[in-house]
Amino acid sequence: MNPDAHTLWRAPRWALAVLLACLGMLGPFAVDTYLPAFDGIAASVGATPVQMQQTLSAYLFGFAFMNLFHGALSDSFGRRPVVLAGIAVFTLASAGCALSESIGALVFFRALQGLSTGAGIVVSRAVIRDMFPPADAQRVMSQVTIYFGVAPAVAPIVGGFLFVHADWHAIFWFLTGVGLLLLVANYKLLPETLHVTHRQQFNIPNLMRGYWQLGSSPRFLMLALASGVPFNGMFLYVLSAPTFLGQHLKLGPTEFFWFFSLTIAGIMGGAWASGRLAGRIEPRRQIRRGFVIMSVVSVVNVAANFIWPAHVSWALLPIGIFAFGWALMVPVVTLMVLDLFPERRGMASSLQAFIGSVANGIVAGVIAPLVMHSTLALAVASFLMMNVGLVAWLWVRRRLQ
Template sequence: MNPDASRLWRAPRWALAVLLACLAMVGPFSIDTYLPAFSGIARALDATPVQMQQTLSSYLLGFAVMNLFHGALSDCFGRRPVVLIGLAIFTAASVGCALAASVGQLVFWRTVQGMSAGAGIVVSRAIIRDMFPPADAQRVMSQVTLFFGVAPAIAPMVGGFLFVHADWHSIFWFLTLVGTALFISNWRLLPETLHPGLAQPFHVGALMREYWRLCSSRRFMMLVLASGVPFNGMFLYVLATPVFLGEHLHFEPQQFFWFFLCTIGGIMAGAAVSGRLAGKMSPQRQIMRGFRIMGAVSVVNVALNLVAPLSAFWALPLIGLFSFGWAVMVPVVTLLVLDQAPERRGMASSLQACIGSAANGLVAGVLVPLVMHSTIGLALASAGLMLVGFVAWYGVRRGVATPAG
């Protein structure tokens, strides 16, 4: 961590957590806000369901590609410039989305949105580890997850309200205001947390060698899979909301918030539990506890989808419980990932986000279209994604040391 951390931020720790959570929420907020207007945008732009799905997958793939560089650039040039430039581009891309006159233009600007939105979440993780030792870092990471959960819970309600009472363009004008507000607040409040002595020289060859070193590390890659792939067990339902909620559960756009309340409520509750367990339970035990919860929920979800009529009364709480299990373990796994490269935490965060986002993009572009019209297909896919993460963690759990310093 930065030896000058105590002088860089003198306000309460929770205040920094709120600021970083606002950065981290830009990505998911950009998805959740416009989902209730999916069908309306398709009608307005004369777009097919496949083309509309591309507005999601192009965003996620752009997010994944640039995430490979945000953290590495912040290791060289500092955390603050990368965050501010990312927010400026995100704001401009939101204006482009609002003015889009065709689905092709919307896909283009959504790609630019995705390429810029990841700066906040990638760099915020490195900032946390710059500023705090392991136990405190886990608490702050949990607080960020907790506060971050509020925005996606509100986003679909805001999006549904704007779509019903204005039009779909207003959703992207709203995201423009969000980007502007975040740029101003971070310009005024965010300190530079990368210690000058830890800044890395910008040499393309050296960067590529470091990328290769991390990518060829079995432990690093398994930890990344353990943190990112299970998230998609919940996220595929988010991506399939227009079909899952609209066609299977027969929800109106204004009712989508019930799904997000369950999902984000689970994330917030799990993050709160994770923060309370920091320093009281070993990382290995806490991670296993999260996987046990997700595993039990997956079994029940598949069984009920096989034998019971679909009902929001059991389907939505189960997704919320799955989210709870993921949030219990993910702050711990994320810190373990960052500490695999203590001198290159920005790069480690970039690779983690890139691989996770690439998985999100594949789920959005390939898996969701295959399974979204079948509730049992969604349940089995969710269980399978959880299992991939569990196998990855189980394979390296004994060789992972508790972070120090």
């Protein structure tokens, strides 16, 4: 924690949470806003469904790759420069997407978006731990998740509206405007939270020592899996939304908000509960509750899809409950990751995000195309990914006793 933290931010704590949540919202906005326009973009640029899926994969793999460096750079040069540079590149990439006239150009600029959006998400976690002690950090992390949850709920509504009333190019111009607003806001408001005495030397040997220190830690890797892989239990449905919602559940582009609203309500509710429980119950108990909720609802979801044809009246509810369980436990696991190596919190946040993002990219590029044809296959895949995180957490828990 920065010893001068009390002098860096004098506004209410929730205001900092809002600013950091706005940084984190670039990721879901970049993914969710254009999903309702998938078919329209494909028709406009002459792309196949598989090619359109690669616009997601390019973004996610770009996000995963650069996540290796955002945090490490912020450990050396400070949190603020990395955040501002990331937002600037995202803004330019969004304009490039809006001007794209071929699927190749769109994939390229989507990859550039992915390379840049991680800066805000990764560095904001380190900023929280720079500024607050553990219990307060969990509360702020939960507040960030609550505010952050608004973005994916609003994004598809905005995207569907722009697509129907303008065209798909307007969606990416909208993202360009969001980037410009965030660049101005963070330039004026975001303080530098990394204390000068905590900065790491920026050289290859020092970076390699840090990556080896974290990457060779079984506890670090298992905690990263416990937080990142279960997320894909619900993110799989986001990636498959055009097929899951449009074909299986027969929803129109402007009706996608029902799915996103329920999912984000679950995330916001779980994050709120996590903040309320901070300092009141043992962190391990809170994580256990989150996994119990995800496990039970995953089994119910598989059984329901096996017995009945999927229908909008019930098929969305299990995803929202799953999201609640994930958001209940993930702030606690994230803080455990950051506190394993206090001197390299930026790098720890980077590697945690990298592991989760690689999983996201595999799900987007490989698993989602394989299972989106069937609601039962989607439910089974979601259940299996939750179990990867559960096994990883059980491994860590046994070593904490």
